[in-house]
Amino acid sequence: MLKGLPDRELDGRLKFLWFVCACGPDSSFAYNLYSRYKDIYALYEADDYDTHELNIPDDAMRRLFDKRLEDAFELYKKTMAMDIRLYSIEDTLYPQKLKKIKDPPLLLFFKGRLPNFDKTLCAGMVGTRSMSDYGKKTAEYLAGGIASCGVIVISGLAKGIDGTCQRAALNNGGVTVGVIGNSIDTIYPKENASLFNKVYKYGVVISEYWPGCPTYKTSFPRRNRIIAGLSDFVVVVEAPDKSGALITASLAKRQGKMVCVPPMPLTKENAGTAALARGGARMIMSVSDILEEYEVLLPHSVPPDLPLPTLLTLEKPEGDEAQLPKRIKKEHIYNFLLDYLDEHGPVSLAQAAADGSKYSLKELMRAATELELDGYAVRMPGGLYDAVPGDKVPAATIKEN
Incomplete structure (x- = not known):
């Protein structure tokens, strides 16, 4: 017997190794069969398995009725020699988060330092x-x-x-x-x-x-x-x-x-x-x-005096666009946004800003709000926007502000 583990703990892990190897990788029935017993000893000691609806292949059934643990023990020694450790679903250090999912892994092999x-x-x-x-x-x-x-x-x-x-x-x-x-x-x-x-x-x-x-x-x-x-x-x-x-x-x-x-x-x-x-x-x-x-x-907070950068470069327009009168610039923004919403909507404004737009997210948010108030755009669940079918915004309706 290997040193470093209580005999029962080692015995339990050997039985889990026997079981997962008998079922085979990516088994569609292993967890369902185990969950009927919820105890590897009870499963191992069973003389018969009620498996009609589990569709267990014949070769897997033959391996399940071969209770010898010699191969499992050799695999365990090989695993330890490679500085690899394992936890079974019955171990106290097995992550509780994983137990809550459908079809959790019965064994976790790991190399490194397992966090909590x-x-x-x-x-x-x-x-x-x-x-x-x-x-x-x-x-x-x-x-x-x-x-x-x-x-x-x-x-x-x-x-x-x-x-x-x-x-x-x-x-x-x-x-x-x-x-x-x-x-x-x-x-x-x-x-x-x-x-x-x-x-x-x-x-x-x-x-x-x-x-x-x-x-x-x-x-x-x-x-x-x-x-x-x-x-x-x-x-x-x-x-x-x-x-x-x-x-x-x-x-x-x-x-x-x-x-x-x-x-x-x-x-x-x-x-x-x-x-x-x-x-x-x-x-x-x-x-x-x-x-x-x-x-x-969080163990480490984000310092309040060091705001995180946004993913997008939200710069103001440069070049000719920056020199345009506000009214004309707003007309450009409105029509860009309506064209974009008409083609891609419903879509988020962040997506519009990221997709090669020369306008900042802040500018698009302001434009979307005004377009919504004027009946040219509609806000949908999830913060998405879409265009209302119709013509582009007439220049005469755009205020200078």
């Missing part, structure tokens, strides 16, 4: 692997700011937005957690090897897949439920319409957690982000927009 997820504010930060320059800068700004306030940044250690968020968290002295969709002993993608090593040292890498476990197409989407489950809120930085980040957002929303999106240009690369905004995700312009609801939980 249940007593620390956690942000899931996800997005596309093919990020734009603007998406990269946005990810660095948001993740760095969030991490510097003491919030744990959780992501998938993938290339693109995920890895950028986790690097930014580490660069700002924060803690980050990588939830991977492959075996705990595999670094994927290889180009993120240096990031993995930093996370091992200053954070933790988590997987439900044991060393040597094969990876399937379903493995990466399934890890998203763990990211959402451990997070108190989720930020989708940049995502096309078929991004895996949208799975994480959907799971978080079902769990009653806040989903946030920053303003992004309306391109196909951001179609998923735009869809989330239309569906009620919270539009954020700064780190403080996210954290204001959690201020009492």
